[in-house]
Amino acid sequence: MPHHVEPDGEGLPIPNRISAKPVRRTGSIVAAVVVAILAAMLVKGLVTNPRFEWNIVWKYLFNERVLEGVGYTLLLTVISMVVAIVLAVILAIMRKSVNPVLRGVSWFYIWFFRGTPVYTQLVFWGLFAVLIPRLSIGIPLTSVEFWSVDSQTVITAFNAAWIGLALNEAAYLAEIVRAGLEAVDPGQAEAAQALGMKRSMIMRRVILPQAMRIIIPPTGNETIGMLKTTSLVLAVPFTLELQYATNAIANRIYKPIPLLIVASIWYLLITSILMVIQSMLEKHFGKGFEARPVGTKGKQPPLPGKTEGEPKDDVDKTNEAAFLGYNA
């Protein structure tokens, strides 16, 4: 949505409309020039320094193994974050449940997974098939078994990697989600109850969408953190992600610096994309919150659902409406 900047009250009959030049800001222009010069020097230093070996950076930037590493890193980040978010919402809702067993389980989960290092957890998941050779579903403490499978076929290195990352991350996210849920005014749930909405629906339709506003910024942080935490999956060991792939190449050709730069470029690129997605989500869930009441200080926010074609029309209606409002 393009930001449509338009002077206040355009189209209104204001004979003495003010048109003035903005405040002169000499200081900020000087500062901008200084910063630009410094930045240019820095870039030139980096690009022209032969020790960075940009030709090698360029050669390996789109290397097959590197690209595969980028793919796996992205995949691990996305899968583990999605699973972690779903788990975290469940944990946070359990934490606020009326049922003490559910509350206890959630508390214990968060305590355990936050309390042990993620590296250790990943090692454990890597050893899963050794520690627990067969997974089965049956009646506990009897020999009745409905279904069973070899752990090795289910908990592959890749699966162990995202399971380990997701379970750990869920514990952190659960606290973020809980803080978001608690920030929503209890009057919201009461109003929804009074309308006959049931508990699960109130959570889904009323509480969560508002909590999202508070949940998203720290979750964006966590996602970008996760992007880099994926390099720890060598503990499993899973060795196809970006950090490991570039490291392997660096060791082979004895050129650590250019390959670190290759990895950094990709991490930066993915981070930038994630930041764009985050800001789109923030805008979506911020709907209705950024707006100021009509006629208060500051610019009126663009009206929802308004098309570019009919701004004047709306301004007229707004005025008429304000007029009627006071008469009603």
Place this chain on the structure above:
Amino acid sequence: MSDENKDLASQDTAAERRAAQPGRPAVEAKRVHKAFGDLHVLKGIDMKVMPGTVTVILGPSGSGKSTFLRLINQLETLTGGEIDVNGEMIGYKRLADGTLQTLNDKEVAAQRAKLGMVFQKFNLFPHMTALENVMEAPVHVKRMPKAQARELAAKELTRVGLGDRLDYYPSQLSGGQQQRVAIARALAMKPEIMLFDEPTSALDPELVGEVLGVMRQLADEGMTMIVVTHEIGFAKEVADQVVFMDGGVVVESGGPGIIDDPKEPRFKDFLQHVL
């Protein structure tokens, strides 16, 4: 102004309709008690609200007025006594052996559907436009098709004078407008009884009138209403029954005339402070 004339014209027919309502109360409270821990807030409230009538509850702060309304809507659970809505006990059912069984979520939601509630702080959903606020319950509780719900919501919003504010978010509306959206939202569920908990207390003085105007209009249309308010003028003009509560008991009740001629010293004292 034209609105006012319409109100006046419909007033006597509404009054007649009210007078013609015999029989079963819409809401009946029988020796209602409520305690929060050791705090005994309601100490045996009896009240009958006949269909199509307006009951105004007056009382000093902390006397338990909000608590009483919240009990009717099951936002709080009863400690003692019974509340019937349209002759049906709320919150519990009596089993064959005479013991009480707590109702499940679904049954409670069904009972709540007969009641609309308007809160002091509006409690509009801030992430939804006025129209979406009003559509929400018809679509998701009553499973009404969206197009039909949209039409209904637009109609209810027009009825409270906000037909030109459908796509505004609550934060873009004045307090009085927000409260009118809240009233429209409750009305869209076609409640038989409306509960108002100090609907104008959070409003700037110049916005009180527009909300009271909508409530007056509702009363004229024959809606059964229980209103907690400090607006004595509204009580005198619109109420069929005035109840004065203090310290968790009903101190005095009767027709709107009791406001001009209070018997109980505590009620006299209260009126002197409010007027």
